[in-house]
Amino acid sequence: MAGALPERAPDLTAAPEAIAAELPPEVVAQSLGEYVRAYTARIRAGESGVLPVIVAMVAIMVVFEAISPNHVFLSPVNLVNLFQQSAVIMVLAMAEGFALVIGEIDLSVGFVGALGAAITVQLVQPLTTNWPWWAAILAGLFACAVFGAIQGTLVTRLRLPSFIVTLAGFLIANGLFLKVLLLGPFSGYPNLAGQSINLQVVYYLMWGSIDPVISWIGAAVVVIGLGLFMWLGDARRRSSGLVAPPVSLTLVKIGLIAVIAIVVVGICNTNRANLGTLEGVPWVIPIVLAVLGAWTVLLQRTTYGRYVYAIGGNPEATRRAGVNLAVVRTVAFTLCSFTAGVGMLLYASLLGGMSNNVQGGQYVLYAVAAAVIGGTSLFGGRGKPLHGILGGLVIGGIYNGMYLQGLSVEWEYIVTGLVLLAAVIIDSVSRRGSSSGSITRV
Amino acid sequence: MTAAVAEPGPTDAPLLRVRGLDKHFGPVQALYHVDLDLPSGKVTALCGDNGAGKSVLTKCIAGIYQPDHAEFLWEGHPAHIRSARDASRLGIETVYQDLALADNLDIVQNMFLGRERTSRGLLNEDSMERAAGETLASLRVTTVKSIRQPVASLSGGQRQSVAVAKAVMWNSKLVIMDEPTAALGVVQTKMVLDLIRRLRDRGLAVMVISHNLNDVFEVADRIAVMYLGRLVVQGDAATFDRQSVVEYMTTGAAGRPGGPRAKES
Numbered sequence: 001m002a003g004a005l006p007e008r009a010p011d012l013t014a015a016p017e018a019i020a021a022e023l024p025p026e027v028v029a030q031s032l033g034e035y036v037r038a039y040t041a042r043i044r045a046g047e048s049g050v051l052p053v054i055v056a057m058v059a060i061m062v063v064f065e066a067i068s069p070n071h072v073f074l075s076p077v078n079l080v081n082l083f084q085q086s087a088v089i090m091v092l093a094m095a096e097g098f099a100l101v102i103g104e105i106d107l108s109v110g111f112v113g114a115l116g117a118a119i120t121v122q123l124v125q126p127l128t129t130n131w132p133w134w135a136a137i138l139a140g141l142f143a144c145a146v147f148g149a150i151q152g153t154l155v156t157r158l159r160l161p162s163f164i165v166t167l168a169g170f171l172i173a174n175g176l177f178l179k180v181l182l183l184g185p186f187s188g189y190p191n192l193a194g195q196s197i198n199l200q201v202v203y204y205l206m207w208g209s210i211d212p213v214i215s216w217i218g219a220a221v222v223v224i225g226l227g228l229f230m231w232l233g234d235a236r237r238r239s240s241g242l243v244a245p246p247v248s249l250t251l252v253k254i255g256l257i258a259v260i261a262i263v264v265v266g267i268c269n270t271n272r273a274n275l276g277t278l279e280g281v282p283w284v285i286p287i288v289l290a291v292l293g294a295w296t297v298l299l300q301r302t303t304y305g306r307y308v309y310a311i312g313g314n315p316e317a318t319r320r321a322g323v324n325l326a327v328v329r330t331v332a333f334t335l336c337s338f339t340a341g342v343g344m345l346l347y348a349s350l351l352g353g354m355s356n357n358v359q360g361g362q363y364v365l366y367a368v369a370a371a372v373i374g375g376t377s378l379f380g381g382r383g384k385p386l387h388g389i390l391g392g393l394v395i396g397g398i399y400n401g402m403y404l405q406g407l408s409v410e411w412e413y414i415v416t417g418l419v420l421l422a423a424v425i426i427d428s429v430s431r432r433g434s435s436s437g438s439i440t441r442v
Numbered sequence: 443m444t445a446a447v448a449e450p451g452p453t454d455a456p457l458l459r460v461r462g463l464d465k466h467f468g469p470v471q472a473l474y475h476v477d478l479d480l481p482s483g484k485v486t487a488l489c490g491d492n493g494a495g496k497s498v499l500t501k502c503i504a505g506i507y508q509p510d511h512a513e514f515l516w517e518g519h520p521a522h523i524r525s526a527r528d529a530s531r532l533g534i535e536t537v538y539q540d541l542a543l544a545d546n547l548d549i550v551q552n553m554f555l556g557r558e559r560t561s562r563g564l565l566n567e568d569s570m571e572r573a574a575g576e577t578l579a580s581l582r583v584t585t586v587k588s589i590r591q592p593v594a595s596l597s598g599g600q601r602q603s604v605a606v607a608k609a610v611m612w613n614s615k616l617v618i619m620d621e622p623t624a625a626l627g628v629v630q631t632k633m634v635l636d637l638i639r640r641l642r643d644r645g646l647a648v649m650v651i652s653h654n655l656n657d658v659f660e661v662a663d664r665i666a667v668m669y670l671g672r673l674v675v676q677g678d679a680a681t682f683d684r685q686s687v688v689e690y691m692t693t694g695a696a697g698r699p700g701g702p703r704a705k706e707s
Contacts, residue, residue, distance in 0.1 A: 242571050243590040301564045306547075310555055313544030320542050321556030322527065381546035 032248040050375050052426050053390045056419070060394065064401030073401055076270040080282060084206055084350060086396025087284045091291055091343030092363055093370035093388030098336040100371055101299075101312045102329055103380025104162035108151065108169035109367050110360030112337045113344030115177040116144035118354045120345055121190045124198040128184045133201040141341040147173060148337025152330035162333075170364070178356055191353025205287065206349035209280035212269040218286070219261045227254040284346060288389070291342060295335075295385040308332055312381030343367075369416065370395050373423040394419065455518045456481040457647040458503070458534075458616055463512035465498055472498045473509070476673045478666060480616060485638055485648045487658040487679070490668035491691050496651050499668070500618055503649075504536040505529035533615035539624060541605040545594035549586065550574040552593055553608040577611045578603075581640055585633075599630025606637055616647040623657050635661045655684055669694035 064073040072078050092109050099106035120140035123131040131139070151169045155162045181188045192203040210218065230250060237244035268281040299305035307328045310318040319325050347363075348354050372378055373394050374387025395416055402412045456479040465473040473495050480486050490496045501507040505526040514521045516532055523529050529536075543552050550567070553574045559566045575589055583603040586596065593601060602622055609617050622638070623631045638661050641648050652658050658665065659679065666676035667690035674694045689696040 237568060240568065240572070242568055242575075243588055297564075303558045303560060303565060306551060306555070306558060306565065310544045310547060310551075313546035314542070316540075317542035317544050318555065320526070320538075323556050381544070 031246050032252070035246065035249050050387070050390060052423075053374055053387075053394060056373070056394050056422075057390070057397065060397040060401060064397070064404065068401065068404045073404060076267045077272040078400065078404070079267050080272055082396055082400040083393075084282060084284055085400060086392045087206070087288050088343050088347045088350065088363070089366045089370050089395050090288055090389050090392030091346060092340055092367035093374065093392050094291055094295055094385045095336045095339035095343060095388075096364075096367040096371045097295075097376055097383050097385055097388055098308070098332045098339070099162065099166075100368075100376050100378060101308055101380060101383045102332050103312050103315075104155065104329070104333075105166065105368070105378075106148075106151070106162065106169075106333065106336050106340075107166040107364050108147075108173055109336065109340035110344070110358075110363035111170055111173035111177055112144050112147050113340035113342075113363075114347070114354070114358045114360050115147070115173045115180060116140035116341035117344040117348040118177050118180040118190075119143050120202065121192065121348050121354045122180060122183055124192075124196070124202055125184060125186070125190055126194065126196040126199070130196070131198065133198040136198065137202070137345065140345060141338055144341030145334050145338040148334040148340075149330060151337070152333025155333065156326040156329045170361070174360060177358070177360070181354060181356060189353060189355045192349065193352060202345075203349055203352060204283055206282070206284050206346055207352075208283045209268070209278065210283065210286075212280045215265050215269060215281040218281070219265045222289075223254075223258045223261045226257060230254055284349075287342075287346070291339065292385050292389060295339070298335075299385065304328065304331070309381060340367075366395055366416070369420040369423070372427060373419060375427075377427055378424065391423075455515075457517060459515035460503065461513040461515070463499070463502060464510045465502055465507060466510060472671055473502070474672045476668075478673055478676065480647045480649055481664070482615065482647045483642060483645045484663040485642050485650060485661050486664040486666060486676075487662035488649055488651045488666050488668065489653075489655075489658060489687055489691055493670075494668040494691070495671045496668055497620070499673075500536065500620060500649070500651060503529070504534060504618060530612065530614075533613060534618065535609035535612060535614040535616070536618040537602075537605045537609050537620065537622065539620045541601055543593045543601060543605060543608075546592060548592050549578075549589040549596075549604050552604060553577070553611055555608075557612070573611070574607070577607050581607055581610070581637060583607060583637070597630060598626050599633045602626065602630070602634050603637055606634075606641070610641060610644075610646065614646065616649065617641055618649045618651075620651045621653065622650060623652065623654060631657065655687060658687070659684065667691055 061074065065071055092113065095109050095113070096106060117140060120136045123129045123136035123139055124133055129136075147169065151162075151165050154160050154165045178188075181190065184190060192199045194200075230253065234244050234247075234250045238247075264285070265281055268285070269279050272278045299308060307318060307323050310321070310323065311325060311328060315325060344358075344360075344363075347358070351358075367388075368378075370391030371383065371388050372391065374384075374389070374391030376383030376387045376391075398415050398419060399412055402415065458478075458480040460476060460478040460480075463473055463476040463478075464471070476495075476499060478499070488496050488499070498507060502509045502512065503523065505523045505528050508524065514523055521532060523532070523534075544555065547555070550571045554570045559569050559573075561569075571589065578584075578586070578589060581603065583600070586600055586604075593604065596604065606617070606619070606622075619638070622634050626634060635657060638648055638650060642663070650658075650662065662679045664676065665679050665682050665687060667674050667687060669690060669692075672694065675690050675696075686696040
């Protein structure tokens with residue numbers, strides 16, 4: 001940053017402390033110490049970032065580990081279980097993120113995703129269509145994408161409120177979903193049990209595990225690849241005098257990723273079965289990471305992603321910059337529904353089939369809650385796919401912990417609601433405390 | 443400053459010459475036969491009371507509105523301005539009063555919004571950051587701490603500077619600024635006026651719309667005054683004084699006995 005702007009004069013027009021508090025710490029810090037100081041200054045100024053959700057996760061872990069019977073909460077078998085339960089919410093929250101960042105909402109994610117998953121589950125049935133698993137999955141996701149594109153077109157071309165359009169979409173998708181379930185000789189309960197490879201692949205999305213050795217190798221490849229990418233990128237920026245985080249910070253970040261990878265693979269590679277062996281990283285983890293990676297690259301590194309954030313921040317400015325808002329928004333709704341299809345496909349795999357018990361409405365609320373708990377703003381312009389992962393873990397953790405306690409579902413609803421309320425309060429209070437919210441509300 | 447005023451030679455023809463521009467909205471005639479010259483290397487101040495037609499004229503030049511009839515001569519050649527894209531292709535950039543910045547994006551992201559540089563399908567952040575830094579440095583916008591800070595954390599003057607830098611980044615030849623100092627304090631106003639002078643010294647044509655006569659006389663080389671949809675007078679700033687500009691703005695004429703002003707007062 002020093003290289004880009006050589007003659008820096010003192011800024012007479014702003015209080016320096018206020019500015020320091022509003023800046024992202026990686027922008028101003030020259031060393032790790034400065035980074036920590038800048039970060040604390042920001043937290044004090046109300047710009048907390050992902051800190052609240054990390055604190056919430058630690059609190060959930062400590063509390064439930066302490067009170068769960070035989071302290072099973074942090075046992076490998078339960079942690080893997082927890083992740084499998086949370087995966088659906090995580091992916092749905094990443095889906096909802098597309099709608100939230102452009103300042104809209106999509107209430108239909110649960111049932112649109114369920115519709116796509118039902119199509120997939122029906123198509124792989126050996127008794128009827130017997131499609132190959134990949135074709136069935138593509139067909140289900142394609143149906144979701146089309147549904148999203150129609151909703152997006154209605155919202156952007158006819159300027160209808162997304163709340164209403166997707167509420168209608170919620171009902172329509174719910175009806176279509178039930179219609180699809182009734183097709184074929186399954187009395188409304190097509191399931192994934194059977195010897196057919198196509199059934200098994202869909203079932204293994206959630207329940208299959210990768211060989212422990214391959215799990216380690218895969219994790220190593222991911223960590224090294226990601227680490228090299230971060231290290232080389234930061235080094236290049238440092239050497240050309242651009243804004244770059246200090247070396248020590250880059251190392252700390254890479255180290256953190258490595259530690260997380262080792263812990264996760266270590267837990268997954270512990271034998272989880274009461275009898276026999278059940279070990280290795282479940283398929284669902286790389287699937288969720290692939291969605292996270294793809295959408296992070298799309299939103300952070302492409303022009304399309306840039307326009308998504310710009311629309312969330314200032315649609316009028318984006319329009320004047322020559323961006324076709326209708327296209328960007330419609331694509332956002334399409335991607336939202338597509339990702340919802342991935343999420344509910346995992347749900348079908350978790351249930352081992354599809355039935356009319358699918359709680360599409362509840363999952364929408366969980367998706368919005370997870371995104372907001374993770375740090376995505378309800379008011380547009382701010383949010384990352386990673387927020388869906390973090391928020392999904394919080395909700396999944398509460399769900400799992402209360403289930404272990406033997407508490408009934410009523411308590412789960414109440415506690416999740418309270419956590420959501422806390423997240424929204426943090427979102428709006430931090431917005432009030434700082435000037436950097438994209439929309440200042442009166 | 444003096445060098446720009448005494449610029450002779452073959453390029454004497456103004457950068458943009460507007461002739462006979464008419465514009466009506468339904469039954470309301472907003473502009474009557476406006477003739478306006480915008481020469482390179484000069485700051486032209488467009489003055490006028492509310493509703494005089496300054497904004498409509500600006501938007502016609504920027505391609506936002508379609509005039510009913512108009513002739514544009516760009517660098518001496520006839521040109522058509524039918525859309526904002528046409529205008530920016532010619533080299534006309536407008537800095538609106540609301541600045542059109544996205545608060546949640548940083549300075550570099552805002553400056554390149556809609557014209558991002560990419561390599562292999564991904565954003566080329568390094569290249570954009572370098573170019574944005576160079577543009578800001580060349581305009582001597584040096585008070586920002588980092589060009590990677592979100593625009594929300596900037597002061598009013600800094601935001602104005604970023605908006606101007608965004609406009610001049612694209613080899614623009616004519617920069618139109620709508621009330622650039624309206625919301626600013628004393629120090630920041632000075633900063634923006636300095637910036638306007640720097641644009642002029644680079645040889646750009648600058649048109650500033652302003653209510654503030656202090657700013658107009660401080661920075662303008664030429665003054666054009668509108669009154670009820672007509673451009674009543676334009677000329678060298680030295681030929682005006684504060685009194686005459688105010689009279690043109692409020693009555694459409696200056697110092698003439700028996701004019702509308704005499705009747706009113």
